[in-house]
Amino acid sequence: MKGKDNPDSLRVLIAGGGPAGCACAISLAHMGAMMGRELSIVLFEHKQYGIHYNQCMGVLSPPIETILSEHLGLRLPVELVQRTIEGYWLHSEHNSIHLTNHSGEHSEHSMATRRVLLDRYLLTQALKAGVEVYPNRVIDVEFCDGGVCVYTEGGSFEGDMLVGAFGLDRQLGDVLHRRTGYRAPDFLETVITKIHPGQHNVEAQKNNIHAFLPADPAIEFAALTPKGNHITALVAGQRVTGKTLREFLDSSLCSRVMNFPYQIDDLYKGSFPICPAKRFYGDNYITIGDSAGLLRPFKGKGINTGLLSGWYAAKSILERGVSREALSRVEIDFAEQIGDLWYGRAARAMAGVMARFSLLDPVLEAARRSPQLSQALFDSVSAQDTYRNIIHRIVGSPSTLTSLASESVKWLVNGRPQREQ
Ligand SMILES: Cc1cc2nc3c(=O)[nH]c(=O)nc-3n(C[C@H](O)[C@H](O)[C@H](O)COP(=O)(O)OP(=O)(O)OC[C@H]3O[C@@H](n4cnc5c(N)ncnc54)[C@H](O)[C@@H]3O)c2cc1C
Structure with missing residues (x-):
């Protein structure tokens, strides 16, 4: 009826x-x-x-457990969690930084399921x-x-x-x-696959997700996530294909992490919205x-x-x-989500341009010296805070801006910073 x-x-x-x-x-x-x-x-x-x-x-980001319990009256079954994510590696074309949460505000971890x-x-x-x-x-x-x-x-x-x-x-x-x-x-296109490099190489990632912002204009971002017995690999961009993913996995950028022999599983195509x-x-x-x-x-x-x-x-x-x-x-x-989409789009556009011209390398260098910038990058990669808050925090912090400016000048004068890892 x-x-x-x-x-x-x-x-x-x-x-x-x-x-x-x-x-x-x-x-x-x-x-x-x-x-x-x-x-x-x-x-x-x-x-x-x-x-x-x-x-x-x-990957389930905080506050997933609060959303499930307070809004839906549900509990996340522990058996769904394959791995607790403790940190992130962020890789630009010639630099890498390890990011962990140093803010007392968000103590929950992300979880790989x-x-x-x-x-x-x-x-x-x-x-x-x-x-x-x-x-x-x-x-x-x-x-x-x-x-x-x-x-x-x-x-x-x-x-x-x-x-x-x-x-x-x-x-x-x-x-x-x-x-x-x-x-x-x-939307952006995505291609994803599972890699089975042996348990030893999965455990070697030590519960860290690797996020990549390469200079290659075909890829907007890429990621490697350790799961239970495999690593999930992803590339995203305007027009990515299976070939894009294979080329990324064979690249010198990816071999900073995947420096072991591997075989890839089936490829899966997907997409996600950008507005x-x-x-x-x-x-x-x-x-x-x-x-x-x-x-x-x-x-x-x-x-x-x-x-x-x-x-x-x-x-x-x-x-x-x-x-x-x-x-x-x-x-x-939905105002917070919709409003933040525009800040996110601005962050995405900026990251895209900076990645193309290897300008992210000095940003990661500056983050090594600036705890505020390092926390902002962690919050951005782990989705712990809104882009709006993150951008306001960076712009409103003179010490962060100084650190960014001085590393960029050093990088321009002296060339590429030494890569960590
Ligand atoms: C490669 C990739 C990686 C991602 N990784 C993450 C991550 O790690 N963490 C995270 O939080 N988000 C991630 N996302 C985003 C996340 O997957 C989506 O935002 C989320 O699934 C959205 O949920 P949804 O219910 O709106 O849509 P979906 O999960 O897409 O669900 C839609 C459902 O509708 C069904 N459907 C479609 N058409 C019809 C139809 N005609 N009739 C009946 N049913 C239909 C589909 O079968 C599907 O089950 C990722 C996205 C991509 C593409």
């Missing part, structure tokens, strides 16, 4: 069961029960987690909360009579509201664009997570923002309704 037949009832159709879709489904179920609402929540997810892959590094197991856990929790889950792909949507009709490979479904949590699925993005004017966010989607909500629909473009540049915290946006969307739907006007409030709820 649709909600318009009974004003207190509501049927929400969710396309996609990643972190954003599951968080929205679970939050609707929990909050709806507390409010005494008659709710029907239907979620469509065609992937079988474990058989199909998820093109993600699976197997992403499909996290997705499977969240979907199981949605089922437990009473959500109807169908293993179907959504192929079309129509909006009429104050509601929505969703067409799937397993039949059609009517509801009051569509929640688009389909990541960057281009097919469904195009459908929504035709029906509503929604425009999917621009907010246009018209990400309207009458009877809202998009969340990657579909809404809510992802911090350089990949960080996409899982966290997906979970939070799902929770905010559920709250908004239940408290205010399903009209465009009622949903417009989410712009305020």
Whole structure:
């Protein structure tokens, strides 16, 4: 039965069961029960987690445990954590620095997980909360009579509201664009693989993630993350291919870390958004997570923002309704994320230009001498703080600026600094 037949009832159709879709489904179920609402929540997810892959590094950043417990009433199962991340190596073309957290403010560590197991856990929790889950792909949507009709490979479904949590699925993005004017966010391409260099070489990384900002214009950034028994390698850029990843792994930059023989597993293609989607909500629909473009540049915290946006969307739907006007409030709820995307874009553009011209080398050198700059780089790479705060901290610290200026001058006069590691 649709909600318009009974004003207190509501049927929400969710396309996609990643972190954003599951968080929205679970939050609707929990909050709806507390409010005494008659709710029907239907979620469509065609992937079988474990058989199909998820093109993600699976690094969970703080405050993931707080988000899970305070917003979703869930606990992160310890068996999902393959490794606790204690630090980061940041590599520019000719320099490297080890970064750890020296701020007393954020004491939680990031954690490396197997992403499909996290997705499977969240979907199981949605089922437990009473959500109807169908293993179907959504192929079309129509909006009429104050509601929505969703067409799937397993039949059609009517509801009051569509929640688009389909990541960057281009097919469904195009459908929504035709029906509503929604425009999917621009994105960067990624290629990811697993490397099995033997347990000894995985352990040699000592629970550190390696992040690379190479001068090669084909690559915006690259990363190596030690997992349980392998290392996950990633390259990201406007147009990256399997060849880009192989060339990066064979490069002298990467051999600073991967100085051992290795074989690569299958390659996985993916993408992540680099700006907010246009018209990400309207009458009877809202998009969340990657579909809404809510992802911090350089990949960080996409899982966290997906979970939070799902929770905010559920709250908004239940408290205010399903009209465009009622949903417009989410712009305020998402303000921190959306606002920070612009700071992140500025940081990304600056890092890109500096990497191309090897200007990051003196920045890393300056960070060795400046604890504030080192902490700012740690917060940026580990996604522990917003780009807005990080940029303000750097610009507002005369000692950091002096250190940056003096290392840059030294580098220009004396040439390349000595590389650590
Ligand atoms: C290479 C790479 C590495 C990353 N590493 C990290 C990291 O380490 N840490 C981190 O926090 N973030 C990381 N991210 C970002 C993170 O993966 C995303 O931000 C996060 O998964 C967004 O969650 P979501 O639910 O919005 O979308 P997704 O996780 O993409 O979920 C969308 C779901 O919708 C389903 N779907 C799509 N189309 C349909 C359809 N038509 N019908 C039904 N279902 C559909 C998909 O099968 C999928 O399960 C990474 C991203 C990439 C590309």
